[in-house]
Amino acid sequence: MATAVDVATATTDVLAYYGSGCLVGIAVRETVGTNPAAVQVRDGDSVGGDVIAMGSVAANGIVYVPVPAVNFQTGLFVDRSGTGSSEVILYLL
C-alpha cells in the first residue's frame, strides 16, 4: 500500500521526506490560478540532489504521474520554480 506525503501549497522549496524509499507516483496541483508552477523532485535534502522527476502544471491545473518504482537514497526534496503555487503529493512504498 502506497503512503501519501502531502507537501502543502507554496512557491518555496521543501524537504518532503527524509530517508530512503521508493517513489511510485506524484500528483501536483497549481492552487493560485494565475500562473503555471514547475516542480522537480530530487533525491536528496537540498537542490543539489539528483532529479528523479520533473515537469510543470498549468494555472489551476492538476497532474497525476504514476511512475515506475524509483528508489531514492537520501530523501525527497521538492524544488519548485515558476510563479505559480503548487501542492505536491508524493506516493511512496
Next chain:
Amino acid sequence: MALVPFAKPSDLKILAPAVTDEYAELVLDLVSGTIRNALGWNVDKEVDAVYTKVIPAGQTYLDCVVLPALNLTSIKSNGVVVDGITLASTEYDATSAGVVYLKVLAWQTVSITYTAGYQRAPLDTAPPVLRSVALDYASRMLGNPSGVRSYAMGGTAETFGEDISTLAADDERLDPFRVTQ
C-alpha cells in the same frame, strides 16, 4: 539546403549509358526521395536539429526519446530541455542510434537539439548500401518506367515476379537505416 541524391548521374550512366545527364539526375532525385520516405528521415547530416517529443496519449511521462535520425554524433550543450528546464549532461545518456535515455522522469514535453546523420559532401559517408539500393531502383525505373507487372503482345506474354516499381524488394537492405516514430 537541397538533399544530396544517394548516387551520382555518372554512376547510373555506367549501368545505362544511353541515359542523358538530366534524365539520370531526375531519376536519382526521385529514387532518393522515395528511399528517404521509406527510411523516415533524410539521412544527410543535420547540425543542431531540434526535435520535440510530446507525451503520447495514454502515457504519463517520458524516460526515453527516440530521435528521428541515426548516426547521432552529439547533443548540443544545454540541448535537452524539459518544459523550459535544461537538463545537465549527467541527466541523460544518448546512443549513436539516436536514442536518448533520460535519467529523470519528465511529465512534460522534452525538446532535444542534436547533430545526426551522415555527411554527404565533399566526402560521402552515407552507408554504401543506400547507393546500391538507389542504383538498383533507378535501373528498374529506367527499364520499366511505368511499372508494368505483365504484358502480352501477339503470342508473347511476360509477367514480372514482383512490383518492380516499388522499394519492396529492398526492404531487408533498408531496414537497418529506418527510423520509426
